Structures are given as C-alpha cells and as structure tokens.
Amino acid sequence: MAKYSYSCMSNAKWRQLFSVVNESNLTLAHCVWKLIGGDEPKHGFVPGYDSLGENYVGDCGALNRPFEYKVIEWLLIPYKIGFCRNEPAPIQCKTQELSHVIELLNSLGQFELETNENGIKIYGYKP
Numbered sequence: 001m002a003k004y005s006y007s008c009m010s011n012a013k014w015r016q017l018f019s020v021v022n023e024s025n026l027t028l029a030h031c032v033w034k035l036i037g038g039d040e041p042k043h044g045f046v047p048g049y050d051s052l053g054e055n056y057v058g059d060c061g062a063l064n065r066p067f068e069y070k071v072i073e074w075l076l077i078p079y080k081i082g083f084c085r086n087e088p089a090p091i092q093c094k095t096q097e098l099s100h101v102i103e104l105l106n107s108l109g110q111f112e113l114e115t116n117e118n119g120i121k122i123y124g125y126k127p
Helices: 011-023 099-108
Strands: 030-035 042-045 072-078 080-083 092-095 112-115 119-123
Touching (some): 011 099, 099 112, 099 119
Antiparallel strands (some): 030 042, 072 119, 080 092
C-alpha cells in the first residue's frame, strides 16, 4: 500500500480549484480522477458549481456517485482527449489550451501540481 503525505488538499482548496477551472471556459470537460484505494484512474468530467458540496464532489462520472474530496489522490486535466463518434469510425482527438488555467493556478500558489505532455495533474495527496 502506498504511503501518502499528510499535507493533503483541503475541501476549500478543491472548491477553489474547480472554480478556477470552471471560470476558465475550457472547451473540454473531461478529466481523469485517481482516488485513494482505487487501482485504476477513472475517467469523468470536471464538476460544475452545482455538483460541489461542502465536503464532497457530486456525480462527475468517475464513480457514478458522489465522493468526498479527501479521497482524491490526484486529478488530471488533459490537453487532449480521444473520442469516437461511431463504432467503426477512427478515434478523433480534441485538444484544449491549458496555459490560462496553469497561469491562474500558479498565481494562487496553493496547489501541488505538475504539468507535462498529458496535461495538468493536481495532487490531493502525493505519495
């Protein structure tokens, strides 16, 4: 079992992060959630304001049910996502510009994040 630092992100910081992302007008709502205790990351979408509780995220496609902020190990907001309109059609990719979101998050300076060729990964806990 992985060990996690206790410098976890608070509920208020998660809500602030989702506010920044929602206000940035990203074209893709897709994200990837890694939850503590889960073996595989789950695909879902960035929750809107109406899906944010005081201590939980409402249904965002990752678990098909609400879950508490404290179980978020990390969240990836990707630069691009592949999708298929019809089964026999080839996979197409949509991309989004994340530099504005990165700039806003860095200006707040309270998020443990990294950027790479996949997108922005925000850590709730860092092993």
